[in-house]
Amino acid sequence: MTGERTFQKFKRLIPKKAFLLWLDSLRKDYKLIGPVKTGNHAVFKEVDSSEELFMEYGTTMLSPGKLFLYKPNEELFRFAMSGKITIDEIAPIAEKQIIIGVHPCDVNAILYLDRTFLGTFRDPHYEARRKNTLIISLNCTRVSENCFCSSVGAGPFLHAASGYDMLLTDFESEYLVEIKSRKAEELFGLEGRSAGRDEMRLKAEKEKSMKSKFKKAINVSGLDNIFAENMDHPIWQQTAEDKCLSCANCVMVCPTCFCYDLRDEMSMDLKTVTRYRCFDACQDIMFAEVHGGNFRQRRAARLRQFVTHKLDQTNQYGVFGTVGCGRCITWCPTGIDLTEITREIQKFKS
Amino acid sequence: MKIDINYIARVEGESSVKLEIEGGKLKELKLNIWEPPRFFEGFLVGRKFDEVPDIVARICGICPVSHMTTAIRAIENAFGLTPSPEVKRIRKILSLSQILSSHLAHLYVLALPDYFRLNSIVEMLPHFEKEIKRFLRLKEAANSITALFGGRALHPVSMVVGGFTKVPSKTDIEKAVKELESLHGDALETLKMVSELKYPALENHAEFVALKGEGEYAINEGAVSSTKGLNIKEHEYAFYFIEDEVPYSNAKRTIIKDRGSLMAGALSRINLGFDNLLPDAKKASEDIGFKGGSNPFLNNLAQAVEIVHALQECAILLRGLSLKDYFADFKVREGAGSALTEAPRGMLYHHYEMDRRGIITKANIVTPTAHNFLNLEESLKKLVTENIDKPEDELILTCEMLVRAYDPCFSCSVH
Amino acid sequence: MKNPLKPIKAIIKGIRPEAEGVKTYTLSTEFPFVAEPGQFNMIGYPGVGEAPISLSAIMQVGDSTLRDGSFKHTIKSVGRVTDFLKDFKKGDELFFRGPYGRGWPVKKAEKKDVLIVAGGVGLAPLRPVIQIVLNQRESFGDVSLIYGARNEKNMLFMNEFKIWEKDISLYITVDEVSDVSKSPHPPFTKGGQGGITKEWSGGINVGLVTDLLDRVKIQPERTIAFVCGPEIMMRFVCRGLIMHGMLQSSLYVSLERRMKCGIAQCGHCQHSGLFVCKDGPVFSYKEVRGLPDGAL
Amino acid sequence: MNKLRLGFFKYSCCMGCSYFFAYVHKHVPEVLASFDFVFIKLLSSKGTPEGPFDIALVEGAITEAWQVDELKMIREQSKKLFAIGSCAVIGGIPAIKATTPELDVEKRVYKNLSSIHSIKPHAVDAYVKVDGYIRGCPPAERDLYEALTSVLTGRKPDFPQYSICIECKLKGNICVLIADNMPCMGPVTNAGCGALCPSMNRACYSCFGPMKQANSPALAKKFKAMGISRDDIIRKFTEFGADTIEFRKAVEMVYED
Numbered sequence A: 001m002t003g004e005r006t007f008q009k010f011k012r013l014i015p016k017k018a019f020l021l022w023l024d025s026l027r028k029d030y031k032l033i034g035p036v037k038t039g040n041h042a043v044f045k046e047v048d049s050s051e052e053l054f055m056e057y058g059t060t061m062l063s064p065g066k067l068f069l070y071k072p073n074e075e076l077f078r079f080a081m082s083g084k085i086t087i088d089e090i091a092p093i094a095e096k097q098i099i100i101g102v103h104p105c106d107v108n109a110i111l112y113l114d115r116t117f118l119g120t121f122r123d124p125h126y127e128a129r130r131k132n133t134l135i136i137s138l139n140c141t142r143v144s145e146n147c148f149c150s151s152v153g154a155g156p157f158l159h160a161a162s163g164y165d166m167l168l169t170d171f172e173s174e175y176l177v178e179i180k181s182r183k184a185e186e187l188f189g190l191e192g193r194s195a196g197r198d199e200m201r202l203k204a205e206k207e208k209s210m211k212s213k214f215k216k217a218i219n220v221s222g223l224d225n226i227f228a229e230n231m232d233h234p235i236w237q238q239t240a241e242d243k244c245l246s247c248a249n250c251v252m253v254c255p256t257c258f259c260y261d262l263r264d265e266m267s268m269d270l271k272t273v274t275r276y277r278c279f280d281a282c283q284d285i286m287f288a289e290v291h292g293g294n295f296r297q298r299r300a301a302r303l304r305q306f307v308t309h310k311l312d313q314t315n316q317y318g319v320f321g322t323v324g325c326g327r328c329i330t331w332c333p334t335g336i337d338l339t340e341i342t343r344e345i346q347k348f349k350s
Numbered sequence B: 001m002k003i004d005i006n007y008i009a010r011v012e013g014e015s016s017v018k019l020e021i022e023g024g025k026l027k028e029l030k031l032n033i034w035e036p037p038r039f040f041e042g043f044l045v046g047r048k049f050d051e052v053p054d055i056v057a058r059i060c061g062i063c064p065v066s067h068m069t070t071a072i073r074a075i076e077n078a079f080g081l082t083p084s085p086e087v088k089r090i091r092k093i094l095s096l097s098q099i100l101s102s103h104l105a106h107l108y109v110l111a112l113p114d115y116f117r118l119n120s121i122v123e124m125l126p127h128f129e130k131e132i133k134r135f136l137r138l139k140e141a142a143n144s145i146t147a148l149f150g151g152r153a154l155h156p157v158s159m160v161v162g163g164f165t166k167v168p169s170k171t172d173i174e175k176a177v178k179e180l181e182s183l184h185g186d187a188l189e190t191l192k193m194v195s196e197l198k199y200p201a202l203e204n205h206a207e208f209v210a211l212k213g214e215g216e217y218a219i220n221e222g223a224v225s226s227t228k229g230l231n232i233k234e235h236e237y238a239f240y241f242i243e244d245e246v247p248y249s250n251a252k253r254t255i256i257k258d259r260g261s262l263m264a265g266a267l268s269r270i271n272l273g274f275d276n277l278l279p280d281a282k283k284a285s286e287d288i289g290f291k292g293g294s295n296p297f298l299n300n301l302a303q304a305v306e307i308v309h310a311l312q313e314c315a316i317l318l319r320g321l322s323l324k325d326y327f328a329d330f331k332v333r334e335g336a337g338s339a340l341t342e343a344p345r346g347m348l349y350h351h352y353e354m355d356r357r358g359i360i361t362k363a364n365i366v367t368p369t370a371h372n373f374l375n376l377e378e379s380l381k382k383l384v385t386e387n388i389d390k391p392e393d394e395l396i397l398t399c400e401m402l403v404r405a406y407d408p409c410f411s412c413s414v415h
Numbered sequence C: 001m002k003n004p005l006k007p008i009k010a011i012i013k014g015i016r017p018e019a020e021g022v023k024t025y026t027l028s029t030e031f032p033f034v035a036e037p038g039q040f041n042m043i044g045y046p047g048v049g050e051a052p053i054s055l056s057a058i059m060q061v062g063d064s065t066l067r068d069g070s071f072k073h074t075i076k077s078v079g080r081v082t083d084f085l086k087d088f089k090k091g092d093e094l095f096f097r098g099p100y101g102r103g104w105p106v107k108k109a110e111k112k113d114v115l116i117v118a119g120g121v122g123l124a125p126l127r128p129v130i131q132i133v134l135n136q137r138e139s140f141g142d143v144s145l146i147y148g149a150r151n152e153k154n155m156l157f158m159n160e161f162k163i164w165e166k167d168i169s170l171y172i173t174v175d176e177v178s179d180v181s182k183s184p185h186p187p188f189t190k191g192g193q194g195g196i197t198k199e200w201s202g203g204i205n206v207g208l209v210t211d212l213l214d215r216v217k218i219q220p221e222r223t224i225a226f227v228c229g230p231e232i233m234m235r236f237v238c239r240g241l242i243m244h245g246m247l248q249s250s251l252y253v254s255l256e257r258r259m260k261c262g263i264a265q266c267g268h269c270q271h272s273g274l275f276v277c278k279d280g281p282v283f284s285y286k287e288v289r290g291l292p293d294g295a296l
Numbered sequence D: 001m002n003k004l005r006l007g008f009f010k011y012s013c014c015m016g017c018s019y020f021f022a023y024v025h026k027h028v029p030e031v032l033a034s035f036d037f038v039f040i041k042l043l044s045s046k047g048t049p050e051g052p053f054d055i056a057l058v059e060g061a062i063t064e065a066w067q068v069d070e071l072k073m074i075r076e077q078s079k080k081l082f083a084i085g086s087c088a089v090i091g092g093i094p095a096i097k098a099t100t101p102e103l104d105v106e107k108r109v110y111k112n113l114s115s116i117h118s119i120k121p122h123a124v125d126a127y128v129k130v131d132g133y134i135r136g137c138p139p140a141e142r143d144l145y146e147a148l149t150s151v152l153t154g155r156k157p158d159f160p161q162y163s164i165c166i167e168c169k170l171k172g173n174i175c176v177l178i179a180d181n182m183p184c185m186g187p188v189t190n191a192g193c194g195a196l197c198p199s200m201n202r203a204c205y206s207c208f209g210p211m212k213q214a215n216s217p218a219l220a221k222k223f224k225a226m227g228i229s230r231d232d233i234i235r236k237f238t239e240f241g242a243d244t245i246e247f248r249k250a251v252e253m254v255y256e257d
């Protein structure tokens, strides 16, 4: 992220056991966060030992980036209101943490969040946590029902050059460990076997076989201006009225949705006000309301905002807003599927 | 002379007392419970069994747990489902925590101001800071026990037919136990405070009725027993108790067949179950020379003793939890079921009939205040007769104090 | 590292009732505040929140309309924050952060004719432009202001029209004629166009802003237009100007969207991938014409 | 600072809101320092309902004609009037009565109806203008404080108007609707409780009532697709929302279906 001297991007094969032991050895300096099985699902949370990790997970409901880097709820300022008002700026708390097992889509989503929070205006809380977080990505071994990352280039294997620290690929009893940052290079002491051309070929084969397993896809090359040209396509209105609940689950589970609200809360004695930030969603009817009007009064307009922000509107950051994790499809109560909406519109065009 | 006490404050719900004195004698006295009816028993018909606990919780904002527990037990009786001992334990914890909250609120906020000739706890604040802080401590602890299991202190959400949807973690329970144990002294102080109040004298010849358990202070189940020898099972209730409409009141009133009025509540429970109190509560009670009695004003004292008991029993039950088997599956079937529990204000009865899909076809709910209605009216008559020479203000206050001593819940009584 | 969301304290130096429900607040803070015309601040108060408000007078780099570094906001009370402000008094504290956004491209307008079209409170963000024009009159060609409001009770800066008209042509219109005697700006005398005349010479017309476009002599190739008002009004103005032969790229509009942060993070102001707070609020008409969820 | 005059009025309900208010939990001293309890029957004898009030809180549904008259009088006497609790905000549980012929319902309870004077149950805003809604059953603590502090500081109160789902996700609960196939009302229910039911492993039953412009027919369709019976779906939308336009839409759709 910041100007780093060049480091050695080495690749090694490490027995899984040894790797996890190494992880545990870091726990004295780092909080360890990773996928943990709860019931039929996996969630990212802090663990006391690598034994709790469930590295074979499919996908989680909430992404690690929007739990441990960009926080759902964050206190920013405290105002003391008696007499002359004073502002207390809450200092960023940035414990050192390792997030292990981050799938490629979620790493890409973090890189997307970087564009919002480390742009012209940098958010000190996000930045501090980002600096203190070691991201160990894990290439996928399973394609979940709604994944379409391969269509948008965000998975199933990670190809981003930087912005994370290590990349693991499951090699049965071993991990292929690729070092991607100086921090990781310094921390990683295991020798293992050095990975050569054969291993990289094997990795490429694995990726290929993974790619063949996708059930969901989207044809991005055919997107062009298609959304802008079909603003009033009946699919929007129809899907919105028939199915969309404006519940905002799609936005809440989306790993790239960055919108937030700033809220003030006053203590009952009126002496302190806390200003905090928390996730907001464009599906909320108040989201775009101003005096005299609401730019997205219609449910269809709100639904369209979500879908087009993910698949169109690339003028914003120069990349797609979606990483193809499929979460918004999985967790939408009525199963609204942005890939289907897109297909419907593409059908219309051709 | 006609006296209309229209504004009975510091009780739950709406009521008034009208009385007429002629020639130094009480001519007529009516307790009018004009709380607007909401027709729960009417609109429950057609609803499904699984909604019933959530709906009946809204009969009362103070004792939702009692309504939920009673309804759930009635429905389980209809389904032939016997809950696990763990479920029973958790239900009792919730009931006890609610009894604690309710009694604390009644004693400190509703009843206490009268004894100092003040209008409200707000007016007490400057003079009774220590007491009010104690009250808030106890109340907070009681609420947090209900919330720990129920999700929130009012209208808890985890209580369902079959048991509970979720239980708290061991660590949270551990913390709660410690908190409760640290408040034992506060409970004893409360009892001491309440025992020092000056209660008006009044004899009451009512039949005291309460559930009675085997070796435990009965709350959620037991035999219906009375100081006049009643001893029946809960499903026999309808044969012995009769509910009737009163032309001047929206609440119905209940009597024991062929015998007349009854009194339910903390005093009844103490009168019938004194021996089942935990040793500490029993001893504390004996130390102040209280083992029950017939003066309805002593209900205050009985509540204070129950506070000592409930706080301790909650902690004991919490320690004994396994946090397993907190839900049992069941089969919906056609049938009828009824249940009785001890709500903070006394015996509460729910009865449901259901079709094979579990749709309610008939509902009947008899609340503690309906049980006490006639007795309260009779006691008021007696009180007025015995205090007929008192100045009007004083007489009105004494009447109000008696009404409050019953800790009536008029919202419940009408429902 | 300072949090860009951290508000800065300002003191209210003066308050002027401007029109019905609208007041102008002169603010000053510890440092001389510098901004560009068309930029805005997030104005707020703890416990109430923040709202984006344009600067209606500023000290600009190189030039100073307000030499002491104070700045002004002209605010109409319509909601949580703006209603709260209406009871503030001189000397009260209030908070702001900014300036934010891309303002009017005034440099581009130098040596050209300038057409300023405003509706309602939309004149506030354009006032700094007028100030520059007045200060450096020789740098611009013909300058005209077309300004419309619902009625004259809703009209901003009327007390300044007399000064403005010395250097720029004013075309003022109201949608409806209201009771003159209740106007905050007496004296009015009856007569003249639309039934009303006033201190300045041009008169008040009755009708829509768009009706006045025909009255201004527009030389399309050497004119640049700055438009601010309700979005639907801007739509008709821009279309009208295009009919007059103007290029989409020489029309500029200022958009209003809900904003929480002002710094391109909170997402509320997104307009088809544009952040109105950062990429705007001033856009060339070409950039925002026909975008979904907008009226242009 | 002068204390503000507060009135708390109860109509047809469980009085849980008064009870809840009486212990504004950790804030008793602060509330007492800022407000004069001019009228609150649960707490104080000798109050006067005559006003004037700086803030009036009204709990309970309106089910009898005298309540309407009194309510209108209170409105006139009060600078700000808030509906508190689901009964007052949306008609709540008492409004279930109106889902079937009301006389039948009344007859099931009383043999002699001559002294019963009930009218169709409605929320408070059916009769008077309301300045804000403190939703929930029991009401959301945060919203209650927001109402009180807003009046104290003279700002418009800010109440959440989005779905329970948002709160549920902020909490990180695994969605019970999707993961466990429970008929959760969260997607159409107004936030405020912190997604309590899903956090306790059960489906939301909408005790906070519908959120603004809730698309309840779409959720009803989803329930149907889950195999839930028509009657059960109707019951879902009439437990707390019987008197609301938003939920009536779902009921009508199911009937027409």
Ligand SMILES: Cc1cc2nc3c(=O)[nH]c(=O)nc-3n(C[C@H](O)[C@H](O)[C@H](O)COP(=O)(O)OP(=O)(O)OC[C@H]3O[C@@H](n4cnc5c(N)ncnc54)[C@H](O)[C@@H]3O)c2cc1C
Residues within 6 Å of the ligand: A289, A290, A291, A292, A293, C040, C049, C050, C051, C052, C053, C054, C055, C073, C074, C075, C076, C077, C078, C079, C080, C081, C082, C083, C121, C124, C125, C255, C256, C257, C258, C259, C281, D158, D159, D161
């Ligand atoms: C770049 C920019 C510059 C601006 N410059 C100016 C300026 O110079 N002067 C000026 O006066 N304005 C200006 N505005 C407009 C101003 O920002 C808005 O009027 C302001 O945001 C209102 O904020 P508020 O908190 O007072 O209103 P809000 O409370 O946010 O209300 C805004 C609207 O939403 C409605 N609303 C809000 N909350 C609710 C709710 N809970 N339920 C129902 N309705 C609700 C209100 O009724 C109102 O119509 C500008 C806006 C932008 C984007």
Ligand code: SF4
Residues within 6 Å of the ligand: A243, A244, A245, A246, A247, A248, A249, A250, A251, A283, A303, A331, A332, A333, A334, A335, A336
């Ligand atoms: S999750 Fe589905 S139903 Fe809910 S707002 Fe998103 S698209 Fe609509």
Ligand code: SF4
Residues within 6 Å of the ligand: A251, A254, A256, A257, A258, A259, A280, A281, A282, A283, A305, A306, A307, A309, A310, C267, C270
């Ligand atoms: S605009 Fe909507 S889709 Fe885009 S980031 Fe914000 S909440 Fe997510």
Ligand code: SF4
Residues within 6 Å of the ligand: B157, D164, D186, D189, D193, D194, D195, D196, D197, D198, D203, D204, D205, D206, D207, D208, D209
């Ligand atoms: S989840 Fe729904 S039913 Fe449960 S408390 Fe919240 S609003 Fe009420």
